[in-house]
Amino acid sequence: MNDTDETTLEDRTARFERIAASETATLLDGAEAVLDGETDVRVVQSPSPKLVMQRATDPVSGQPFNLGEVLVTTSEVELSDVKGFAMVPGKAERKALAGAVVDAAVAADHPVSRDLRAALADDAANRAERRQRAWAESRATTVDFDVMEDPA
């Protein structure tokens, strides 16, 4: 899946991933555009912090185990009888609520949904660029360790 592809955002699961990783400002701006005074949005689940247990796997035995909990904030809304759900990292109530509004607006094909998809795709492109940059920085520290010959 192309992380920066706007068309993938039609898919509910892909959109869920993009919203979770998006910048707070992107989601707040998007939600503000949706809440234009004419669109009726009902909060199904108020944004609230929750825990997700992160699991890891021992690479030799394949044994899964619980590594520790991750703080997330979830929210659910309904817009024109279409539900929207978002889960964002950390304690971030406004971001989660805005994310749920954006999710519902895209699902309901709200008039600004195209702009929302474009904004989410831009965010994803920026993330990919930052990741590429960070990987290049790490790669620039790749080293060959030479075993030193015995001087005798």
Add this chain to the structure above:
Amino acid sequence: MGYVAVSAGEDVIRRAEDLYEKTRIEGESDTVSVDQVADQFGRLTGQVMGESGLYAPRLAALAIKQAQGDAVEAAFLLRAYRSTLELWGYAEAPSTDALDVERRVSPAFKDVPGGQILGGTKDYTQRLLDFDLDGEDDPVNPIDAWDLDPEHDVDINDEEPGSLAGVVDLLREEELVADPETAAIDDHVEDGPQDTTREPLSHPAPRDAILQELSRGETGAVTALGYSALRGYGQVHPTLAEVRVGSLPLRVKHPYTGETATLPGTDVSECQGVVPAYETRDEARFAFGYGVTFGRNERKAIGMTMLDASIQLDGDAPAEDAEFVLDVVDGLDSFGFIEHLKLPHYVTFQSILDRVRSIQERDTTTDEKVDAELAEVGGDD
């Protein structure tokens, strides 16, 4: 004998709390912001998250500020907060290959596939006080001088940024470690690994529970107990297959579609260690230890690796005794028990005094007898 409640003036207790708070703000410097702690004390926030068992970088920074830099107190604050929250669900366990790597070194294999990637570290340089940091203003990012071109400077063999094959695959190809298909995994794991935050630990503990407890152990305790094995109180002196730092994806089921979604990951430090086990086992293979913890905390990940390998040997050394290790490794447990000794124990101590005086009044015939009875006078809590 149980605890006895005491009362004191609440106003005085609040004043004591005020004095504690005063020490944080009475200096002439600006107040440290949570953002500054989060941005500039990443190792500390990582340690606190690892020891609390809660991945929440910003709240960890807040807890560190509130605790005035006391890492265990900050971990306590995070654990207290998490206890108020609902568990949304359990994530899927990603394979080790899923780690988005920013640093990977292999002390075991010089020519490891993908290369030795040092990442950000001072492991190979002198550690001396940098007096220039005192009074630093307008710092310069040293990376700016690198003249990197991310589009072209990355290895074209990397399918994805941060994607590296694990060293354990090399050992598996040589049949030097057990194959996952034949490895002994506890039966109960088919129903999901034990969650020790919700199901009390009992002994003998399954390995998944041991790994969970070690991963949220106190850094100093994990390091010290792992070190004990190196100092001869145990058999494990591992060679580290690899030490990695990166982001582990958080994979959850979308509540509407039921499909697996990958959310922003958790920064972790991970270590895999091999231990020659041919002296204690029939087969000429390596035993294996694994360590992983939240945040940048390689020291703890290595210590956990040693303890995992030691416990699997099930020997007589302290580090090989799962019950001993797990009883002492949790920072919140030890913090609570050690620090509670500061609290009023007047009734307990009065009882001890009464008994000692009683013994003295009996005018016992020999000092040895008194000593023997005194030895029986122990704490009741």
